[in-house]
Amino acid sequence: MSRLGDIVPKVRSKNAGPFWLTIDIFCGTPEMFRRVSEGLKTEAVVKLLQADATLLKRFDIDSLNVVKFSIPRPQIQGTRLDRDMHGASFAALVAEMEI
């Protein structure tokens, strides 16, 4: 088992408009892409982010060696309970996942 953030070059999270959050896992090489693509279960991401599994979108993009997840924002951007205006910190949680 390894921490995802220790084995891939970059994990990034960003807003995709005020209502969506998107997380890009840049794996760097085809070998690492296969390892992440096969090893990282969608259910684990759903659980980690307490996301609505029916709305989660997952893209395994071999041409870029990227695994991408998009979920409705846990809180709509900028509402009273939102803590992170630009959504960039969710990447830290994903980077701490064990794979």
Add this chain to the structure above:
Amino acid sequence: MVKVLIPSGALGLGYDRDALARGITEKPDIIAIDGGSTDSGPHYLGTGTSKYSANSTKAEWRELMAARREAGVPLLIGTAGTCGADSAVDWLLDITREIAAETGETLKVAVLKSGQPASRIAHALGAGKVTPLVPAPEISPELIDECTNIVALAGAEHIQGALETGADIVIAGRTTDTAIISALPLSRGCHPGGAWHGAKIGECGALATTSPNSGTILIEFDAEGFTMTPMGAEARATPHTVSAHMLYENSDPYVLYEPGGHLDVTEATYTALDDRRVRVTGSKWVPSERYTVKLEGARKAGYQVVSLALVRDHRYVENIRAWCDDIETKCSAKVRERAGDGFSLELRLIGADATLGPLDAKAQIGSEVGVLGIVTADTEAMAREVAKILNPYLLHHPLTEQEEMPTFAFPFSPPEMNRGMVYEFCLNHVLELADPWEAFSLETVEIGA
């Protein structure tokens, strides 16, 4: 062939001046720049104001106006003043007038406005012309009426109309990020898929290159696709930097919805022409049956006052959650008893899990914790009142009854900081239009004369 020069990802963000100068020597057909985004939150649309400093905006806009003069081609900005509300368009138009007066230029400016009266949207809602996207908040005519600003995202048709006036400068309210780049290539018959795809790649300037801070890029559109060339001396575009940009702030990296259709890049191919230019073909534009424009709206969400206390005593740090829970309970009860309802109180722990909250199961606490008291209330007076009732708790609340009164650190006097009215985004919907122009207005003004 149409050449679009994109100075940077947003006016006010800065760019490499040499890269812009190099771009001008490439003889572009138009200079296009984005002026905004929702990414900084609902405050800007709520208030109809710009995120960037007026002085920075003026300094950069002056340079772009000079670049326009030199190139002899239109200068176009979309989503002026961060939010693209009518007041933000007027703000940039005023800045443009000031610059023209200072440089002695006489200019024709086309002004495209995207602001929507609540009555129009409420009427459209009743007529079934407003459709929710996923996930969409519930809306009603009353909620629409509460919005301080509603804008619709203009498409390529609107930008084309503005350019057809022969204006030297186009100042547009809210537009899609892409429409300001795709409009001219589309009207000159370039490949529609290529026009929209190139526009998406170019909307953030040099972000899709190896040197994001260089800002300026040139995109050449033609009958089959587009070619992207960075203007920064060290900047390179590679098939990877270009194709990876489809991931950026996009929930779906293959499909992008626009007024009048959608872009599909599933079959696109990215080819390196040399070590710094990339050619893209195979992108597809799929027209839709209905013409829809996306809506953005911000409404008032109450008045906010925040207070900050710093806790350094290790026993309090170790028991900080229990301490905060006790304060929230006791303070809220006291507020209800003395001042009434219509408020919310939250104590957020900076240095613990302030960033991610309950999702951050592994969060650790250090030697000190910042306690950010966040009060949101229906009125400004109530927000202040709650924060003032909170004050003695943040200063002196003991962990147990049987101990000397503690005192915590306030970095400021008063510790209460008034954030004023706060706003929230409340629309994730599209508006169907029978005619693209029925929800937008265009006028031309002569300035500097």
